[in-house]
Amino acid sequence: MVKVKVFDMPEDAKRPAVEAPKTDNKAFKDIVESRRSVRFFSSDPIPQSVIDDCIDSALLAPNSSNLQCWEIHHVSDSEKKSKLAECCLGQPAASTAKELFVFVTRPDLWRRNNQLMLDEFDRRGDMPESAYQYFKVITKMAYTIGWFGMLAPIKWLFFNLRGLTQPTPRGPLGKWGMKVWGHKSTALASAHFMLAMRSHGFDTCPMEGFDNVRVKKLLGLPRGADVTMVISAGKRAEGGIYGDRFRFDKSLIVKTH
Numbered sequence: 001m002v003k004v005k006v007f008d009m010p011e012d013a014k015r016p017a018v019e020a021p022k023t024d025n026k027a028f029k030d031i032v033e034s035r036r037s038v039r040f041f042s043s044d045p046i047p048q049s050v051i052d053d054c055i056d057s058a059l060l061a062p063n064s065s066n067l068q069c070w071e072i073h074h075v076s077d078s079e080k081k082s083k084l085a086e087c088c089l090g091q092p093a094a095s096t097a098k099e100l101f102v103f104v105t106r107p108d109l110w111r112r113n114n115q116l117m118l119d120e121f122d123r124r125g126d127m128p129e130s131a132y133q134y135f136k137v138i139t140k141m142a143y144t145i146g147w148f149g150m151l152a153p154i155k156w157l158f159f160n161l162r163g164l165t166q167p168t169p170r171g172p173l174g175k176w177g178m179k180v181w182g183h184k185s186t187a188l189a190s191a192h193f194m195l196a197m198r199s200h201g202f203d204t205c206p207m208e209g210f211d212n213v214r215v216k217k218l219l220g221l222p223r224g225a226d227v228t229m230v231i232s233a234g235k236r237a238e239g240g241i242y243g244d245r246f247r248f249d250k251s252l253i254v255k256t257h
């Protein structure tokens with residue numbers, strides 16, 4: 001039998017229990033089930049208060065180490081918006097959208113955000129030493145990749161040697177590893193955003209059919225940034241949804257161990 005090491009919560013991290021608020025699964029299901037990718041939008045505008053609220057919901061998404069290495073670019077300037085729709089290959093989901101948002105991952109900003117986190121701990125003044133240690137030691141070991149990812153082979157060797165005898169995180173390694181790391185969290189923020197739009201009665205379409213180089217140039221993004229997806233939003237027009245929803249049989253997807 002495999003022995004599992006049980007970690008005790010560090011004494012200094014113990015806090016009083018917080019009661020979980022009551023929630024409404026029916027309301028959640030209504031939102032999840034009525035969200036569809038909409039390819040044609042009506043001319044109904046989205047109030048700014050709705051946009052602000054959806055952005056707030058996006059920013060509450062879970063994210064790796066809470067480093068929040070993401071940006072949301074709301075492209076509202078009409079000329080820039082048409083250029084962005086062009087970068088999205090002119091697809092109707094972009095060209096008919098009332099609003100366009102670009103979800104961008106910024107793994108290149110992890111160090112800045114790591115410091116912001118430590119500054120916040122100092123401001124709060126009651127953070128346990130174990131939390132400080134996480135952002136002073138662990139994140140630095142996990143996310144430092146060196147100039148042009150030069151540390152990647154060394155990290156690879158270290159992780160894999162250590163992994164021979166004990167469970168060891170194997171990444172992220174190098175520039176691409178950090179991009180994958182960033183995209184995971186930014187995709188979750190994107191999902192929050194789309195569900196929030198639906199909760200307000202609006203629709204969205206996530207898009208990866210775009211020219212990454214041109215979108216980055218249009219938004220003035222640096223090399224270290226990467227576009228996770230472009231999200232169009234508005235109210236669904238008649239015929240704006242391509243057919244009935246279809247998902248594969250669950251038996252192909254869900255595995256029980």
Ligand SMILES: Cc1cc2nc3c(=O)[nH]c(=O)nc-3n(C[C@H](O)[C@H](O)[C@H](O)COP(=O)(O)O)c2cc1C
Pocket residue numbers: 035036037038039091093205206207208209210229245
């Ligand atoms: C990462 C990602 C990229 C997508 N890219 C496009 C796209 O470029 N154009 C488009 O019309 N739909 C795009 N979609 C929408 C999918 O086609 C759609 O989610 C899928 O067909 C399921 O339909 P549903 O969203 O209505 O449930 C994308 C979805 C995701 C998650």
